[in-house]
Structures are given as C-alpha cells and as structure tokens.
Amino acid sequence: HLMSQLADILQSRSWSGLGLQLPPYSMDTRGNAGGGQGAQSPRQPDQLFPLLSESKTAFVIHDLSNHGENISDLFRSSLQYYNAYQGDKYHENNNTLGFINLSTSENKLCIDLMTKRLSRSDMNCTEDALLQYPDWRGQPFLWEEVARFLTYYCKAPAPLDPENVVVLNGCCSVFCALAMVLCDAGVKVFLIPTPFYSGLALTSRLYTKIELFFIHLDSELTGENTRPFQLTVDKLEQGLHEARLKRKKVRGLVLINPQNPLGDVYSRDSLMEYLEFAKRHKLHVILDEIYMLSVFDKSITFHSVLRMESLPDPNRTHVIWGTSKDFGISGFRFGTLYTHSKEVAAAVSSFGCLHGISGTTQHNLCRLLQDRDWIDKMYLPTNHSRLQEAHKYIADKLKALKIPFLNHGSGLYIWINLKKYLDPCTFENELVLHHRFLDNKVVLSCGKSYMCKEPGWFRLVFAETILHLDPLAMHWFCEALQEQKKELV
Amino acid sequence: HLMSQLADILQSRSWSGLGLQLPPYSMDTRGNAGGGQGAQSPRQPDQLFPLLSESKTAFVIHDLSNHGENISDLFRSSLQYYNAYQGDKYHENNNTLGFINLSTSENKLCIDLMTKRLSRSDMNCTEDALLQYPDWRGQPFLWEEVARFLTYYCKAPAPLDPENVVVLNGCCSVFCALAMVLCDAGVKVFLIPTPFYSGLALTSRLYTKIELFFIHLDSELTGENTRPFQLTVDKLEQGLHEARLKRKKVRGLVLINPQNPLGDVYSRDSLMEYLEFAKRHKLHVILDEIYMLSVFDKSITFHSVLRMESLPDPNRTHVIWGTSKDFGISGFRFGTLYTHSKEVAAAVSSFGCLHGISGTTQHNLCRLLQDRDWIDKMYLPTNHSRLQEAHKYIADKLKALKIPFLNHGSGLYIWINLKKYLDPCTFENELVLHHRFLDNKVVLSCGKSYMCKEPGWFRLVFAETILHLDPLAMHWFCEALQEQKKELV
Structure with missing residues (x-):
C-alpha cells in the first residue's frame, strides 16, 4: 500500500549505498494540494513534478527526539504523494482530473459485495463485553473463528489451535511485534529476498531497530534462474553467508507468499526447501500470506505452510494473514498471527494493549469470516x-x-x-x-x-x-x- | 485497568530496590482456572491464594529474543489475575461465586445508555472510504470532531485546530508514540509523581526503553502537605535535582489530571505552577486527561490545560484523552492527542500505521462525540x-x-x-x-x-x-x- 512509496526514502537514508535523494513533493503535509476532491486542477503535462526541497521548512521549532525527527522526516516526505492523492482523488463524475492511484495495493473490485454484506443485520452488535476491555490477544470468539478459518482455507491437515492465534490491528502490527519478540534489535537480523513489500521494513523502524538483510534477486534468466527473480536455496545459503561475513547474526527469514510485488506463488517443493534451509540454520521463518485467497488463476495452487503435513521446524514457523487484501477491507485494520509456538503466541499477545481492535469490529470480522x-x-x-x-x-x-x-x-x-x-x-x-x-x-x-x-x-x-x-x-x-x-x- | 496489576512485576524487576518477588497465580496462561463463567468453584477462604512458582514451566522451547522473554514473563504472570477473573467472572444469576473485579478501571454504570445509543441507526455505516486505507492520523471527520469536542468540553478559549489532533487506538498507544518521538530511549527520562497509573510505564516498555523517574509523594500531612500525596513545585524541583544527580537527562514531566489512583483534580493555579516549572527547565509536559469528564462532584471544577488562555510553553504541552473512561467504552480502543506543536502531531501520526482504528469504529466514535x-x-x-x-x-x-x-x-x-x-x-x-x-x-x-x-x-x-x-x-x-x-x- 502507501508504504511501498516510503521505501524510496527508507532506502535512500540508511539502507543502501545508492545515495538517492528523493525530491519532496511541494505541498503541505496534510495534502491540500489539489484543493479537495472537487478541485479541477488543470493538468500540466509539460511540467515535471516539482523537484523542490521544502519539506523541512514548515516547522521551525525542533522539539523532537532524534528518533522522532528521523521518523517524521521519513513519513513526511513520503506521505506527500499519498496526501496529494487523498486531497485530489480521481472521480468519474466529480473530479476527472484527479489522481489515479495505481500504487496502493487495495482491492476495490468487490466493494459492492462487501458493503452489502456488512450492511446485513448480523453486523450490528453492541453487547456489553464488546465495549469493555478485551483479552489483549483479541476476543476469544475471534481467535477461535480465525483458527477455524485458517484450518479450512489453508487446508490444514489437522484443526489449528485457537490458543496459537493472536489478533492485532493489521499485519504490520503483527510483523512488528513478532520481530520484536524474536530478534534483539541491533544484534540480529532477518534475511529477506528483494524485491519485497517494504512496508514491513518501514514499520519495523518506527519502534524497533530490527534490521533486514537483503537477498537481491534479479530478472535475468541464467542457469539458476528459470524464472525472473527466482528464489533458490542456493541464493538463501549465499545470502546467509554474506550476512555472516558482515558479522550479522541472522535470526530468521521473511517470506511473502504469494509474493508482493512479483505475484509469484511458491510451489510446495520450493517452500519445503526454504523451510528446510531455515531449519538447518535454526532460523525462524515469518511467512506473510496476506494474499493467500487472491490467487485468481485456477491453474495455480497456493500452498500455505499451514497445509504441510509436517513442518520441518514448527515452533519456528510463523504465519501472518489479514483481511485487508483478500477481502478488500484494509480500513478494518485486522491482522493475525498463527504460530505453533505457544511461547511466541504469548509473547506477541502482550503487544495487544498497543495494537488492539475495537470489540464491535472484532464481532463484525468474526461474522464475516464465519459466513462460509x-x-x-x-x-x-x-x-x-x-x-x-x-x-x-x-x-x-x-x-x-x-x-x-x-x-x-x-x-x-x-x-x-x-x-x-x-x-x-x-x-x-x-x-x-x-x-x-x-x-x-x-x-x-x-x-x-x-x-x-x-x-x-x-x-x-x-x-x-x-x-x-x-x-x-x-x-x-x-x-x-x-x-x-x-x-x- | 488490568495493567495496574502488571506494575507489581514491573516494579519487582527493574524499577525498584524493593526486590519483591510476585508469587504467580497457579493457573494456565489462558485463564481456564475457574472453568468458565458457569463454574461454581467453591470458595476456599482459609486457603491463601496459592503461592507457587510455576509460571515458567509451561514452555520448554526458548526461541524468543531477550526482550521477548522479558516481556513475556512480565505479562504472563500478571495476566494470570486478569485471566482468572475473565475465566470465572461473578454473575448475579449464573456465577455468584465468581471473581468480582474492583481492580480494572472501567465505568459500567452507564452501559445501558451506551448500548442503546450505539444501537441507533446512525451507527451503521459501511461507506467505501471507511473500508479502505485511512489517513494514518485518523479519518479527517474524526480529528475534526475531536477538535470541536475538546474545544467545547475543555472550554478552550479559541477553537482547537483539527490539524493538531492525532487519533490512535487507545491512550497507551498515544503515550507510547509520544514518548518515542519526544525522548531518546536510554538517554533521557520523564519525571512522574507517584502513585500513578502504571499502565503508562508498562506499555512504554513493550517497544521502547523510555525511562520514568519517580517523584514519590507521601500521605503524611506536614508543613508542605496540606493534602495527602500533594504535588508541589518544590517536589518537582527536588525530583529534577535528584534525577540530575543520578545523571539522568530529564526531557519531560507526565501528569495525570484528574489523578489516577488518587482522584485529585489539580487547581488552575497548581496546574499553572507545574507548567511554569516545566517551562523554566524546557521540559515537555504530557497531560493524561482521560478522566476529564468523570468529575462527578459539582463543587469541583476541572481545568484542562486546553482551557488556559495562554500556556507557558504551548509547543511542549501535549494532552491525551480518550473515550475509555468518560464514556465507559474501553473496548473501542480510542485515544487522541492534542498538541499545539504541528511537528509533534506529524511525528506521532506516523505511528498511525501501527495504531490504527477501523474506519467503521471511527465513524461511530464521531457520531457519538458529535451528539452533544x-x-x-x-x-x-x-x-x-x-x-x-x-x-x-x-x-x-x-x-x-x-x-x-x-x-x-x-x-x-x-x-x-x-x-x-x-x-x-x-x-x-x-x-x-x-x-x-x-x-x-x-x-x-x-x-x-x-x-x-x-x-x-x-x-x-x-x-x-x-x-x-x-x-x-x-x-x-x-x-x-x-x-x-x-x-x-
């Protein structure tokens, strides 16, 4: 989503040697550029998007911590694109000259079905318990439903255990809490093949200093690559070797499946090889399966790790899923963790006090997930x-x-x-x-x-x-x- | 709320020299102790709450980071009380032998009014925009309504600026993000008078190492104390001095008004003195005003800092409020920041991607707040x-x-x-x-x-x-x- 844009800056600051300076978009931080949805600002095709450097001039007092300033700079420049779009959205009747957003990964194709479903009467519930303090792991009825849902849609060989589910407000929250309890910041790193959805990298920088070590894949078809940007165990081994040469202590591997932005779906065999690589080196594997139900080509079979009859290292295999993509309701802020490790589930659930979801939203999510x-x-x-x-x-x-x-x-x-x-x-x-x-x-x-x-x-x-x-x-x-x-x- | 219990452990670990070991309550981590709501477990008044030390035996694999283990231990032991209660709640018909919770600060007195209000038809809204990615600072309609709401109920001398509002999922999230952008962890500290609501201390430990420096008030009435646990500027000055003697770099002061757990409401004059103390030393002041509308004694006037005609140091004065206490809907997970510093507002809003609220909940909160x-x-x-x-x-x-x-x-x-x-x-x-x-x-x-x-x-x-x-x-x-x-x- 919008965070993918942030990664430009992320990259240009501390993550790369490319030293690219992203030119900030010249508008205020709240996106009033287009003068609102109705504004018919004239297109100026000959004028390249203004390359000004005014992003810091808005503030004169500097009362932030160093970290606060870094974060603020990071988000401020990048949100300019997003706010430009938010303040001047294309609309077929009202604003035909507005921005068309082909950047934010949202599924708007079934919003008609979804609004209809969410308008049904079973969605209205204001029971006392929903209005009061929750279990920080999520409402029990929701983690129970998530376990049933994942058992069914991931084709798990045995019913998944509700005790191993944690429910938080979005997949980035899940990733952030998970990274925090698995990896000591500044000491250990996660491997991740690139290109990858960089929101994970960004959000893990807000609170933590969790480091990602990139395994850069390329598009060229050579002996090893039968597909562009193909991930192989050799590349994983090599990445691990390079990380160790750089004195990084590697703690885990992050995989996105179906892949974002490539669209690749890992075969069962490939997936097993990656998991076995991880087991050999005692690495945790975090699997982001947020697009699991968005495999629309019927000839492709998606294999969730939860479908495996036996996982090489179950206690170190953690799955993230949410409804943002597959159900097109990113505004619901729902993400979930399934891990076989009760220890990890308990540790992550502690973070529920910072990443909680409203009880009524949890009720609605539960109703949605159970309507098979x-x-x-x-x-x-x-x-x-x-x-x-x-x-x-x-x-x-x-x-x-x-x-x-x-x-x-x-x-x-x-x-x-x-x-x-x-x-x-x-x-x-x-x-x-x-x-x-x-x-x-x-x-x-x-x-x-x-x-x-x-x-x-x-x-x-x-x-x-x-x-x-x-x-x-x-x-x-x-x-x-x-x-x-x-x-x- | 439940976090107040956590502070026992917090204290006994790294925060005090008292060295108290909290005996864990002997039940599993998911609170199956009482056998559920309907269980009529016999009272055993003669048996002191079991003082066993089994809290770590449930897990054999240790795959967490050091931080993850600390957090997990911290929450696991403490949640035992809470889970004991959750699993065996008192109910006047079904479970008259269940736990009565006089510990969690929830207002259950008006839940009848609230459920009725939330059941009205204006609460059902599934507009497309609510289902899609939000502005990370919250939905614009909500921060606009919050500004109006606070202007009115805090009796602000001029309309508050919606641009200075950030909306997150709960006041602990607001405190945590705010502490993060104001204070470099491990370097600088916040002063806080005790006794105080310790959830703030706990949640700030989940992701950050923000340190609180305690100014211990006492109950005895002496020359300086005309009230028990009275906060005076002299005590603030002394606390600052002590912190500096201990080579702490003090960055700010945290005040809770109305105070929790004392119930004190600071007079306008006292408040102004505290703010002037802060200004003299260039300290930020974080004011937790979450109980602002829960002043039920008509003879007491609550003075929000937002009511002041002129704040000594507006850019360093930050107010936290939410609906959990005043509206008895802690399950909604709603907290808000009002700060005169646009720089601080922008920095905190970056954290919205980790502390977002569902769009439909934001809609309902807005409807609630605007129904004057x-x-x-x-x-x-x-x-x-x-x-x-x-x-x-x-x-x-x-x-x-x-x-x-x-x-x-x-x-x-x-x-x-x-x-x-x-x-x-x-x-x-x-x-x-x-x-x-x-x-x-x-x-x-x-x-x-x-x-x-x-x-x-x-x-x-x-x-x-x-x-x-x-x-x-x-x-x-x-x-x-x-x-x-x-x-x-």
Whole structure:
C-alpha cells in the first residue's frame, strides 16, 4: 500500500549505498494540494513534478527526539504523494482530473459485495463485553473463528489451535511485534529476498531497530534462474553467508507468499526447501500470506505452510494473514498471527494493549469470516473472476504497448518492466519517470521502493475499478510514457 | 485497568530496590482456572491464594529474543489475575461465586445508555472510504470532531485546530508514540509523581526503553502537605535535582489530571505552577486527561490545560484523552492527542500505521462525540449522578468499616488505606492482603502497582454495578479483611 512509496526514502537514508535523494513533493503535509476532491486542477503535462526541497521548512521549532525527527522526516516526505492523492482523488463524475492511484495495493473490485454484506443485520452488535476491555490477544470468539478459518482455507491437515492465534490491528502490527519478540534489535537480523513489500521494513523502524538483510534477486534468466527473480536455496545459503561475513547474526527469514510485488506463488517443493534451509540454520521463518485467497488463476495452487503435513521446524514457523487484501477491507485494520509456538503466541499477545481492535469490529470480522456460504459461493468466485478480468485487461494493454511484465495469476498488482523508457537505466531516471507519472496524475510504485536491485521496474495495481472502466486512466499512463520517450530521443 | 496489576512485576524487576518477588497465580496462561463463567468453584477462604512458582514451566522451547522473554514473563504472570477473573467472572444469576473485579478501571454504570445509543441507526455505516486505507492520523471527520469536542468540553478559549489532533487506538498507544518521538530511549527520562497509573510505564516498555523517574509523594500531612500525596513545585524541583544527580537527562514531566489512583483534580493555579516549572527547565509536559469528564462532584471544577488562555510553553504541552473512561467504552480502543506543536502531531501520526482504528469504529466514535444533545442532556448527567451514588455507597461502607480513604469527587476509583491490616506494614504484607482478597474472589489493585512508596494503600473501583447492587460483593471484601485481622491477632 502507501508504504511501498516510503521505501524510496527508507532506502535512500540508511539502507543502501545508492545515495538517492528523493525530491519532496511541494505541498503541505496534510495534502491540500489539489484543493479537495472537487478541485479541477488543470493538468500540466509539460511540467515535471516539482523537484523542490521544502519539506523541512514548515516547522521551525525542533522539539523532537532524534528518533522522532528521523521518523517524521521519513513519513513526511513520503506521505506527500499519498496526501496529494487523498486531497485530489480521481472521480468519474466529480473530479476527472484527479489522481489515479495505481500504487496502493487495495482491492476495490468487490466493494459492492462487501458493503452489502456488512450492511446485513448480523453486523450490528453492541453487547456489553464488546465495549469493555478485551483479552489483549483479541476476543476469544475471534481467535477461535480465525483458527477455524485458517484450518479450512489453508487446508490444514489437522484443526489449528485457537490458543496459537493472536489478533492485532493489521499485519504490520503483527510483523512488528513478532520481530520484536524474536530478534534483539541491533544484534540480529532477518534475511529477506528483494524485491519485497517494504512496508514491513518501514514499520519495523518506527519502534524497533530490527534490521533486514537483503537477498537481491534479479530478472535475468541464467542457469539458476528459470524464472525472473527466482528464489533458490542456493541464493538463501549465499545470502546467509554474506550476512555472516558482515558479522550479522541472522535470526530468521521473511517470506511473502504469494509474493508482493512479483505475484509469484511458491510451489510446495520450493517452500519445503526454504523451510528446510531455515531449519538447518535454526532460523525462524515469518511467512506473510496476506494474499493467500487472491490467487485468481485456477491453474495455480497456493500452498500455505499451514497445509504441510509436517513442518520441518514448527515452533519456528510463523504465519501472518489479514483481511485487508483478500477481502478488500484494509480500513478494518485486522491482522493475525498463527504460530505453533505457544511461547511466541504469548509473547506477541502482550503487544495487544498497543495494537488492539475495537470489540464491535472484532464481532463484525468474526461474522464475516464465519459466513462460509457467502465467501465460497458469492465472494470468492466473484472476486477471482473480477481479478482475472482486470488482470487480463491490463495485461492486454501492456502487451499492446510492448511493455514486458511478469505474468502471474495472484495478487492485486503486476510487476512491469519500463527499462526501455530509461536512458541510462538508473534509479535516478526511474525516479524521473515516477514523477512523470505523478505529473500526469498517475500514482505508481517504483522498483526502488521494493529494494529491487535493478532500476526500471514498477508495480501497477490493477484491482482498481476505474482503471478498466474508464479508458482515460490508461490513456494518462500512456501519455506519461510518450512524454518520457520524447525526452529520450 | 488490568495493567495496574502488571506494575507489581514491573516494579519487582527493574524499577525498584524493593526486590519483591510476585508469587504467580497457579493457573494456565489462558485463564481456564475457574472453568468458565458457569463454574461454581467453591470458595476456599482459609486457603491463601496459592503461592507457587510455576509460571515458567509451561514452555520448554526458548526461541524468543531477550526482550521477548522479558516481556513475556512480565505479562504472563500478571495476566494470570486478569485471566482468572475473565475465566470465572461473578454473575448475579449464573456465577455468584465468581471473581468480582474492583481492580480494572472501567465505568459500567452507564452501559445501558451506551448500548442503546450505539444501537441507533446512525451507527451503521459501511461507506467505501471507511473500508479502505485511512489517513494514518485518523479519518479527517474524526480529528475534526475531536477538535470541536475538546474545544467545547475543555472550554478552550479559541477553537482547537483539527490539524493538531492525532487519533490512535487507545491512550497507551498515544503515550507510547509520544514518548518515542519526544525522548531518546536510554538517554533521557520523564519525571512522574507517584502513585500513578502504571499502565503508562508498562506499555512504554513493550517497544521502547523510555525511562520514568519517580517523584514519590507521601500521605503524611506536614508543613508542605496540606493534602495527602500533594504535588508541589518544590517536589518537582527536588525530583529534577535528584534525577540530575543520578545523571539522568530529564526531557519531560507526565501528569495525570484528574489523578489516577488518587482522584485529585489539580487547581488552575497548581496546574499553572507545574507548567511554569516545566517551562523554566524546557521540559515537555504530557497531560493524561482521560478522566476529564468523570468529575462527578459539582463543587469541583476541572481545568484542562486546553482551557488556559495562554500556556507557558504551548509547543511542549501535549494532552491525551480518550473515550475509555468518560464514556465507559474501553473496548473501542480510542485515544487522541492534542498538541499545539504541528511537528509533534506529524511525528506521532506516523505511528498511525501501527495504531490504527477501523474506519467503521471511527465513524461511530464521531457520531457519538458529535451528539452533544445526548451527551449533555442524557449521558453526562446520568453518568455523574450514578458515579456520585456509587461513590457515596462505597464511602459510607468504608466509613462504617473505619477504613480511611481519600475523598475526592472524580474518577472511577477510591484510594483506600488498609495499613491497619498489615503488621508489620510492608509491601510483602500488602501482597499477602492482595492475595487474601483474591482468595475471596475480590480483585483489587495494591499500591505498589502504582509505585506508591508507602505500603498499605489499595485502589478500589466503585463504578461497578454489581458492587452496590449485590450486598455480597462488599461482604466478601469485608470477609477478606476479617480473615486478615484474625491472623494479625
């Protein structure tokens, strides 16, 4: 989501040697740029997104801690994109010149079904217990339902234990608490293959100093790579070796499956190999399976680690899931942890006092998750066919434009290769193209914000209704590319 | 709330020189002790709450970080009380032998009004925007309403600026984020007078190492003290001096007003003196005003710092409020920050990605806060008269029992002096009495968990309906005291 944009800055500060300075977008921190939803601010296609450096001028008093200043800078510059969009959203009737957001990974294709479902009478509940202090691990009825839900949809060989579930307000909260209880900050690190969804990296910086050690995958097809950005055990071994050479104590491995931004779904065999690698080295594995029900290509089988008959190292295997992506309700702020380690579950649940969810929201989530009939017969089939359709629409457009992309059947996004629009192909020029899109009121995430080691890749979110309902949307995308091309010549 | 109990352990670990070892309650970590709500487990008044040391035996694998182990230990032992209560709650029909919770600071007196209000049709809203990613600072409509609400109820001399509001999921989240952006952990400290609500101390330990430096107040009436536990500027100056002697860099002062657990409401003049003290030393002041609308004695005027015509140091004055106490909806997980510093507001709002509230809950909170008619004509008058009545009921009982207490007209609790039941009057014996109450199925918070420097004080929550509806409740309280007295003789 919006955090993917933050990673530019994250990267340019302390995470990379690339030394890129992200030019801040010139507007106030609360996103009044566009003058609100109704503002018909004229497009200015010839003016490159303003490259000013005013982001710090708004504040004169410096009363923050060092950490507070770092965090504030980090978010302030990056939220400018997001606030620009929030303050001047495209709307087919009211604001046809507003920003089109192809950057935030939200599924807007089934919001009609969802609002209808959430309007049913079983959603209204104000029982006393919901209004009072909760169990910090979540309401018991919700962790019980989550266990049943995951047992069913992950095809677990035996019923999952509700005692091993922790419910918090979003997957980043789960990751942050989990990282905190598994890894002593400043001492130990987690391995993570790149490109990857960088919100994880960002949020873990807010409170902690948990370090991620990148295993940079590349797109080229060589002996080892039969697919672009392929993860192999050899690369994991090599990454671990490099980390150790740099005197890092590696504590675990983070995997996103289905992958974000690649859309890759790991095969059962690959997954098992990664888990066995982790076991050999006594590493924890954190699996972010937040897109597990967004595999819309019927020929692809998603294998949750919870489906394995026997896990190589169950007590060190931890699964994160939430409803933000698969149910398109990121605004609900719901994330959950399933771990076989009761010790880890107990430790993470302590963080519930900082990451709690309203009782009434927990009630509604429970009702939603337990409505299997609606999920199986109505929601999932509709969602998958709409995702499929939206994906096809974009894939066809990209083919027509001769833009290469990874053709996977999962997730809400497509990983596209715009290298031919960069000359030379550098991260500096990737950023120029990124701003060219913004000038054309199209928000796209660039590869650098996923710690991709190759410049020129972008993530385009296709689960956006207006994208394929209004021909203008892709038109602006194309316009930005044409402008960029003109400059190249 | 439940966290006040945690402070025993907090204290006994790293916060004090008292070296008290809290005996863990012998039950599993998920509170199956009482066998559920319906279990009629026989009272065993003669058996002191079991003093076993089994809390670590449940887990054999140790896969946590050092920090994870500390946190886990801290919460596990303490949650035993809470889980004991959760698993075996008193109920007037179903479980008359269950635990009566006079420890968790919840207002249950108006839950009938609240559930009725929350059942009205204006609470059902599933607009698209509520289901999607929020502004991390909270939904704009909510921070706008919070600004209006605080302007009105704090009697601010000029309308408060919505841009200075941050909305997070609970006041502990606000405190934690605020402490993080104001104070570099391990380097700088906050002063705080004791006894104080120790949840603040606990939650700030989950992610951060923010240190609180205690200014221990005492109950004796001497030249300086015209009231028990009186806070004076001299004591603040002395505390600052002591902290500096210990080479602590003091960054701020934390004040709770109305005070928890004392019930004190600071006069306008006292408040101004504290703020001027802070300004002299360039200290931030964090004001926790979460009980601001729970001043039920009409002769007392509550002065919010937001009411001041001119604050000595506005950019370093930060107010925390939430609906948990004043509206009795702790389960909603809503806390808010108001600060005149846009820099601080921006920095704290970055933490919204970890402390977000569901959009639908934000909608409901907004509806609630804007219903001034209901609040002013129905809710507040009823709440205040019920609080007054409940307070009087308990005060009369305590007088009959010749138990001294602080007689204030605010908050949900009463600070009682049970020193005469301790011989010698030590923290060890305070804990024995605490367990005596537990054996009689009465949960009470002891003074040590508020970092009180004098043993023998307890906090009794009177905003509990059953307490004054069922004569049995106070009967058990008395029984515990009689038993304790028998042992003394």
